[in-house]
Amino acid sequence: MSKQAPGVRIDGLTVVYKTTAGELPAVRDVSLTLEPGSITGIVGESGSGKSTLALSLLNAVQPPGRISAGSVEIDGLGDVVGLRGEQLRKARGKHIGYVFQAAQNSLNPLKTVGKQLLDLGRSHGVEDLRGLVREARELLGRMGLDGARVLDSHQHELSGGMRQRVGIMLALVLNAHVVVLDEPTTALDMITQANILKIVREVHAERGLTTLVITHDIGVVAEVADRLAVMYGGRLVEQGPTREVLGSPRHPYTKGLIRAIPRLVGDIDEAQALPGRPPTLATVPKQGCVFRERCALRMDVCDDVDPEAVLQGTRTVACHAVTVKEHA
Numbered sequence: 001m002s003k004q005a006p007g008v009r010i011d012g013l014t015v016v017y018k019t020t021a022g023e024l025p026a027v028r029d030v031s032l033t034l035e036p037g038s039i040t041g042i043v044g045e046s047g048s049g050k051s052t053l054a055l056s057l058l059n060a061v062q063p064p065g066r067i068s069a070g071s072v073e074i075d076g077l078g079d080v081v082g083l084r085g086e087q088l089r090k091a092r093g094k095h096i097g098y099v100f101q102a103a104q105n106s107l108n109p110l111k112t113v114g115k116q117l118l119d120l121g122r123s124h125g126v127e128d129l130r131g132l133v134r135e136a137r138e139l140l141g142r143m144g145l146d147g148a149r150v151l152d153s154h155q156h157e158l159s160g161g162m163r164q165r166v167g168i169m170l171a172l173v174l175n176a177h178v179v180v181l182d183e184p185t186t187a188l189d190m191i192t193q194a195n196i197l198k199i200v201r202e203v204h205a206e207r208g209l210t211t212l213v214i215t216h217d218i219g220v221v222a223e224v225a226d227r228l229a230v231m232y233g234g235r236l237v238e239q240g241p242t243r244e245v246l247g248s249p250r251h252p253y254t255k256g257l258i259r260a261i262p263r264l265v266g267d268i269d270e271a272q273a274l275p276g277r278p279p280t281l282a283t284v285p286k287q288g289c290v291f292r293e294r295c296a297l298r299m300d301v302c303d304d305v306d307p308e309a310v311l312q313g314t315r316t317v318a319c320h321a322v323t324v325k326e327h328a
């Protein structure tokens, strides 16, 4: 682990979106520490608040959304929730590298990738632009692409998977030490995906990064993350070392997620889809446990009291049923 790697402490973070029914939380009272030099994975079904949480790391939640409570302390930067304007612009890219979800669609269609790379470099005051181009070619080459050709291309000349890799290159090329990857491999086939994850791990280790990988695919985090955080309905329901969380999940939602993955269960016939559907902003319960509607362990208390995140050894779990068992 490198001395350079900054730690990130998310504390009591709540992010709301304004809707016709008022402001509703997409992320509610989430606390999560990204240890310096670690790769943390966040998993959860669609709508659980993963991207909203990721955007908060750059203070980039856009209206009708806003961070309504909490802080995101990044070593060397301070609380990004308090950053504004130029400070914030500089932090993005230089301190925090970011691949947006659907990065394959976020390139400028009118400019070559190389031109966009130079714009990025200039906007961050990079003096050695040749060095920047060299670095970009190198990264693209490692991801199995012809760097020079890609830099000369426009978006429409690249496949979805190629654009996704360009997005990863752009997140890494300024040498940021906190890197956030939101669904970095969704447009890729399995082999390319495995390859890209390997490169993410290598670059992470070489540069001493602190990395956050967001995905709905538990297989992806199993492969790359040291620590794993599970989100449901805007709440963090379980977190801990990846191997432990996957090997002996405690929260009923984590158990359900894992049972649904043939790759992890090891046998396609044993995999069971999680019954029911995840909540939306409008249907997520305002009080009590957010998961209770789909939970086999539901008790009376779950209807009224939101379970607190309780530290159990190396694991944090927010579930009345699990916590009661521990105390009994």
Ligand SMILES: Nc1ncnc2c1ncn2[C@@H]1O[C@H](COP(=O)(O)OP(=O)(O)OP(=O)(O)O)[C@@H](O)[C@H]1O
Pocket (backbone or CB within 6 Å): 017, 018, 026, 044, 045, 046, 047, 048, 049, 050, 051, 052, 053, 063, 064, 065, 101, 216, 279, 280, 281
């Ligand atoms: N701009 C917006 N306005 C209103 N609601 C929003 C907005 N963006 C997201 N939401 C809602 O906030 C909740 C969390 O969304 P978010 O995109 O963070 O989830 P996610 O876990 O990243 O989902 P996915 O796996 O589909 O990417 C969802 O219910 C979503 O509909």
Ligand SMILES: [Mg+2]
Pocket (backbone or CB within 6 Å): 050, 051, 052, 101, 182
């Ligand atoms: Mg998302």
